[in-house]
Amino acid sequence: MDSNVHFITLATDDLESVRDFYVRGLGWTAHLDVPDEIVFFQVAPGLLLAFFDSRKFGEDTGRAAVSVSGLTLAHNVDSPDAVVETVTRMRAAGGSVVKEPQAGAFGGVFHALVEDPNGVLWEIAHNPSWSIGDDGTVSLG
Known part of the structure; x- marks a missing residue:
């Protein structure tokens, strides 16, 4: 597989x-x-x-739905300003900001956490050592 x-x-x-x-x-x-x-x-x-x-x-x-925890979906952006802009848009759309845009504790990231109306936690992040190629391939440094 x-x-x-x-x-x-x-x-x-x-x-x-x-x-x-x-x-x-x-x-x-x-x-x-x-x-x-x-x-x-x-x-x-x-x-x-x-x-x-x-x-x-x-x-x-055949199973009851359960809430999901211990999971984030991540969206990487090109700059710290883009983190702030994306979080602003998500807040205006009804998202709840869990962590305001800030420097992260791990790996040089600038990020924020936003919860959607379903409780899904999104990390909006800029990490200058990570990149995403035109073909969607992620490079982690």
């Missing part, structure tokens, strides 16, 4: 709030949007992030 991940699916109790946050608030375009069920966003080449209504998630998996 190869190491590709193509879908990350998170259950949500409030699909409308999550959709509003990403589509109306952040300007993301839904790749596929099934009202009252699931919304998919293309987040990288070959990778979709989906938010699935928690009741329907339970029907599909």
Whole structure:
């Protein structure tokens, strides 16, 4: 089996709030949007992030949806100013800022943490020793 991940699916109790946050608030375009069920966003080449209504998630998996902890999704940007701008936009879209933009304790990063309406924790970061190539390849230093 190869190491590709193509879908990350998170259950949500409030699909409308999550959709509003990403589509109306952040300007993301839904790749596929099934009202009252699931919304998919293309987040990288070959990778979709989906938010699935928690009741329907339970029907599909046979398991009750549980909250996710110990997880962050990260979005890297080109500068500390871009961290501040992105966090400002996320806050205006209904996100809760958990950590204001600041120098991080690890690896020379400047970052912030923002929680979306579903409780998903996003790290918005600038790390001058990391880069993302045009093909999506991540270089960690």
